[in-house]
Amino acid sequence: MTEPVHPDRNRRKLYGRRKGPKLSARQAGLCQTLLGELAYVPGGDPLAQFPNSVREVWLEVGFGAGEHLVWQAAQHPHAGLIGAEPYQMGMAKLLTKLEESTLNNVRLYEGDGLDIVQALPDASLSRFFLLFPDPWPKTRHHKRRFLQMETLDSLARVLKPGAELRFATDDKSYLPYALERLMAHPGFDWLAQGPEGWKSRPADWPPTRYETKAIKGPPTFLRFAQKAKMPA
Ligand SMILES: C[S@@+](CC[C@H](N)C(=O)[O-])C[C@H]1O[C@@H](n2cnc3c(N)ncnc32)[C@H](O)[C@@H]1O
DSSP states (O other): OOOOOOSOTTSOOOOOOSOOSOOOHHHHHHHHTHHHHTBOOSSSOGGGGSOTTOOEEEEEEOOTTSHHHHHHHHHOTTEEEEEEOOOHHHHHHHHHHHHTSOOOOEEEESSOHHHHHHHSOTTOEEEEEEESOOOOOSGGGGGGSSOOHHHHHHHHHHEEEEEEEEEEEOOTTHHHHHHHHHHHOTTEEEOOOSTTGGGSOOTTOOOOHHHHHTOOSOOEEEEEEEOOOOOO
């Protein structure tokens, strides 16, 4: 598999490994066939890459093995789910789930989710998920975290007014880091329901694989809404 080429070659490396254990023959086959059929190509109106029944587009960056993405796609057939994941085995696991389902509202990108965000038109996304992103705990690696002020600028641009940004972490340092940036950003309002609200799971937010198997501490669930610009 060749690395997707991004025009900004000097951009920071955001994700960890692409390769993991060897794919089974079935998984390797699905990466050749089904991934081609479901490929999301960054750029242009994202709705144009889904069937007519899809009326809005949601994006999950770093879907892992895809349990959350598949659940959301099944519960919300009117939404087109784009999933970005550079880790080959995660992609292969999601492709296996999709082959066994009748879902037609999922599109996939095997690479950096930022490529998608940066290429989306203004106000074209109705929901964004970043669930248990790699914590990059060392301070010198914080620049590799997906959530940067510039990324929030792009997300505020591409999300529709009032559209939700959902973020979860179990990492003690990513939580204050994310809150500080999201709360300082003029493009977002926190939808916390009371002081304890962010510690409990919203009903339409199923646990991810990481959360059930690898979690390091209590999870936090943040929901922010894109703040519509006030007329000048
Ligand atoms: C800790 S795992 C969590 C996976 C999944 N969200 C879950 O909760 O089970 C973080 C995932 O984000 C992916 N990732 C990291 N940086 C990314 C990026 N820039 N774009 C897309 N995916 C990314 C990694 O490959 C990894 O699979």
